[in-house]
Amino acid sequence: MGVLITGTNTGSCERDSPGHVRYNSVSELKWRPLLLRIRVKPDNTGVVTDGVKHSMNPFCEIAVEEAVKLKEKKLVKEVVAVSCGPQQSQETIRTALAMGADRGIHVEVSGKDYETLGPLQVSKIMAALAKKEDAQLIILGKQAIDDDCNQTGQMTAALLDWPQGTFASEVTLDGDKIKVVREIDGGLETIKINTPAVLTADLRLNTPRYATLPNIMKAKKKKIANVKAADLGVNLTSRLEVLKVEDPPQRQAGMKVETVEDLVGKLKEAGKV
Amino acid sequence: LIKLTDQQKEFQQLARRFAREEMIPVAAAYDRSGEYPVPIIKKAWELGLINSHIPQQYGGMGLSIFDACLITEELAYACTGMQTAIEANSLGQMPVILAGNEEQKKKYLGRMTEEPLMCAYCVTEPGAGSDVAGLKTRAEKVGDEYVVNGQKMWITNGGKANWYFLLARTNPDPKCSTSKAFTGFIVEADTPGIQIGRKEMNMGQKCSDTRGITFEDVRIPKENVLIGEGAGFKIAMGAFDNTRPPVAAGATGLAQRALDEATNYALERKTFGKVIAEHQAVSFLLAEMAMKVELARMGYQRSAWEVDQGRKNTYYASIAKAFAGDIANQVAADAVQIFGGNGFNSEYPVEKLMRDAKIYQIYEGTAQIQRLIIAREHLGRFKK
Numbered sequence: 001m002g003v004l005i006t007g008t009n010t011g012s013c014e015r016d017s018p019g020h021v022r023y024n025s026v027s028e029l030k031w032r033p034l035l036l037r038i039r040v041k042p043d044n045t046g047v048v049t050d051g052v053k054h055s056m057n058p059f060c061e062i063a064v065e066e067a068v069k070l071k072e073k074k075l076v077k078e079v080v081a082v083s084c085g086p087q088q089s090q091e092t093i094r095t096a097l098a099m100g101a102d103r104g105i106h107v108e109v110s111g112k113d114y115e116t117l118g119p120l121q122v123s124k125i126m127a128a129l130a131k132k133e134d135a136q137l138i139i140l141g142k143q144a145i146d147d148d149c150n151q152t153g154q155m156t157a158a159l160l161d162w163p164q165g166t167f168a169s170e171v172t173l174d175g176d177k178i179k180v181v182r183e184i185d186g187g188l189e190t191i192k193i194n195t196p197a198v199l200t201a202d203l204r205l206n207t208p209r210y211a212t213l214p215n216i217m218k219a220k221k222k223k224i225a226n227v228k229a230a231d232l233g234v235n236l237t238s239r240l241e242v243l244k245v246e247d248p249p250q251r252q253a254g255m256k257v258e259t260v261e262d263l264v265g266k267l268k269e270a271g272k273v
Numbered sequence: 274l275i276k277l278t279d280q281q282k283e284f285q286q287l288a289r290r291f292a293r294e295e296m297i298p299v300a301a302a303y304d305r306s307g308e309y310p311v312p313i314i315k316k317a318w319e320l321g322l323i324n325s326h327i328p329q330q331y332g333g334m335g336l337s338i339f340d341a342c343l344i345t346e347e348l349a350y351a352c353t354g355m356q357t358a359i360e361a362n363s364l365g366q367m368p369v370i371l372a373g374n375e376e377q378k379k380k381y382l383g384r385m386t387e388e389p390l391m392c393a394y395c396v397t398e399p400g401a402g403s404d405v406a407g408l409k410t411r412a413e414k415v416g417d418e419y420v421v422n423g424q425k426m427w428i429t430n431g432g433k434a435n436w437y438f439l440l441a442r443t444n445p446d447p448k449c450s451t452s453k454a455f456t457g458f459i460v461e462a463d464t465p466g467i468q469i470g471r472k473e474m475n476m477g478q479k480c481s482d483t484r485g486i487t488f489e490d491v492r493i494p495k496e497n498v499l500i501g502e503g504a505g506f507k508i509a510m511g512a513f514d515n516t517r518p519p520v521a522a523g524a525t526g527l528a529q530r531a532l533d534e535a536t537n538y539a540l541e542r543k544t545f546g547k548v549i550a551e552h553q554a555v556s557f558l559l560a561e562m563a564m565k566v567e568l569a570r571m572g573y574q575r576s577a578w579e580v581d582q583g584r585k586n587t588y589y590a591s592i593a594k595a596f597a598g599d600i601a602n603q604v605a606a607d608a609v610q611i612f613g614g615n616g617f618n619s620e621y622p623v624e625k626l627m628r629d630a631k632i633y634q635i636y637e638g639t640a641q642i643q644r645l646i647i648a649r650e651h652l653g654r655f656k657k
Contacts, residue, residue, distance in 0.1 A: 091279075091282075091283075094279065094283065095283070095286075098283065210287060210290065210291060210320050211283070211287060212287075212319065212320045212321045213284060213287065213320060213321030213322060213325070213334055214321050214334065216280065216283045216284060216287060217280065217334070220280060
């Protein structure tokens with residue numbers, strides 16, 4: 001799920017005081033399974049999702065929270081929540097609205113198209129929407145916890161030729177630039193990027209708020225627009241074909257050895273060293 | 274009937290998430306310490322999960338009883354001790370919502386939505402629980418005030434309430450009918466003369482605050498009388514038609530938790546070469562537990578729906594509360610059984626459920642009183 005923060009229809013950044021720019025931003029929301037027990041489909045083409053309770057991807061929640069916070073600080077004008085998927089994706093959009101997003105866009109993708117929907121198609125949709133809505137900031141979750149692709153944000157930025165601040169654990173708007181502290185393998189990296197830009201949210205960026213009961217009721221009045229991928233000029237055909245999905249191998253029983261020499265001996269026997 | 278609207282689903286999701294993420298992790302600790310769960314209550318208040326019955330013009334959510342029940346079941350799933358503390362607010366407020374005048378509602382309901390305050394329903398006495406007509410607490414009119422003397426007992430939120438709904442006898446004549454002898458009052462908890470007793474140590478729902486309260490020459494202004502002198506009994510009883518469905522929902526939440534915990538365990542624990550869920554003795558137990566939980570849920574939903582439709586729901590409310598209270602106890606005990614030796618132990622969650630369940634057959638009208646009511650309602654319909 002990303003937060004599209006969008007603004008006026010004329011689309012340019014507004015300056016209301018020196019160094020203070022108002023942004024429009026967009027977030028893309030991913031609706032994914034609330035997993036309890038994962039089962040591989042009998043035909044090995046994927047995992048069973050029927051009847052599995054789905055909810056908003058945790059990193060997407062963090063993205064929405066960040067967008068809402070920026071709006072509360074009056075640094076962005078409008079937050080638009082976007083989700084691509086079947087009818088039920090609307091629930092996630094409504095959760096975002098209840099958290100404080102202003103309106104939603106549901107890009108309806110169902111059936112076979114949904115099964116093969118991947119980061120490339122989603123990023124094409126996001127890029128198209130960003131242009132259509134004249135967004136200046138796109139915030140997404142760093143990755144979805146069902147497929148762990150970690151690609152949509154990066155691809156979206158590439159398609160739009162926008163800078164990207166991925167794995168963000170801290171975001172500061174600074175005039176028409178954004179300072180992003182990124183979580184990387186070696187520690188933390190701080191970068192400054194121009195806007196418009198794409199950000200992806202990492203775990204420690206913030207703690208998402210609960211939607212309060214009054215806000216859930218207020219969210220009913222907020223609009224969710226319905227759009228088709230074709231209307232945005234996006235071809236959903238996947239270039240990837242899933243050949244096989246398998247369970248990981250069953251864990252074999254271990255073996256206890258008495259000494260380090262025994263251990264090395266057994267490892268050599270098994271051809272591991 | 275049972276299809277939830279999108280908004281109801283969202284309310285339920287919020288309550289479920291709050292219950293699982295905030296309440297469950299701390300429930301065992303609060304049970305051991307008996308400490309009042311202030312942080313939980315404060316957070317629930319901030320999210321709008323409490324005071325749902327208060328009409329919107331006084332700052333509340335104005336939710337239907339059905340919607341309130343959905344939330345209650347989710348919170349009770351996590352911990353009925355915390356949930357009872359929250360529910361006692363609804364019980365205390367209900368007489369004001371049903372019978373208060375504009376000033377009273379604005380003053381006493383309004384303040385509940387401005388900050389996280391608690392209130393209490395102050396009716397039961399050491400000598401009179403089921404027999405409300407046997408109340409001895411006296412309220413005597415002196416000038417523009419009523420002077421109250423007496424003792425109340427088992428008051429939930431007794432030590433935490435900002436104000437009480439109090440039922441006292443204003444007509445001393447023993448021949449006066451119950452429908453005229455009692456008066457309902459709103460009493461500020463800091464009124465001089467109110468002595469709050471010690472926190473009672475109970476079998477279950479331990480973090481809930483239950484106390485005895487003594488009234489010694491407590492003066493209540495006449496503006497705090499609900500409706501008028503003598504109208505109290507009907508107000509006190511009328512509240513129950515609205516609060517019994519949520520109490521039934523609470524018992525259902527507890528039963529659902531017991532069922533889920535037992536099912537989880539039964540699918541992991543192995544005996545005689547297979548998981549115990551595959552032994553019919555256990556799977557049949559689980560089946561019966563499931564039957565009871567589903568029916569209890571339908572019971573409270575029906576009784577809530579009836580009153581939301583504007584109909585008198587006494588019959589359904591009593592059935593819902595009686596049934597849910599009874600099955601909560603059965604299901605919790607069966608859950609302990611399925612856990613075996615582990616179930617008896619405090620490291621596992623089900624013994625707390627069994628201890629917490631018992632009160633559902635006692636408060637808000639005992640199991641026996643419910644049967645009296647149901648029989649009376651049933652025979653009354655039959656005779657028509």
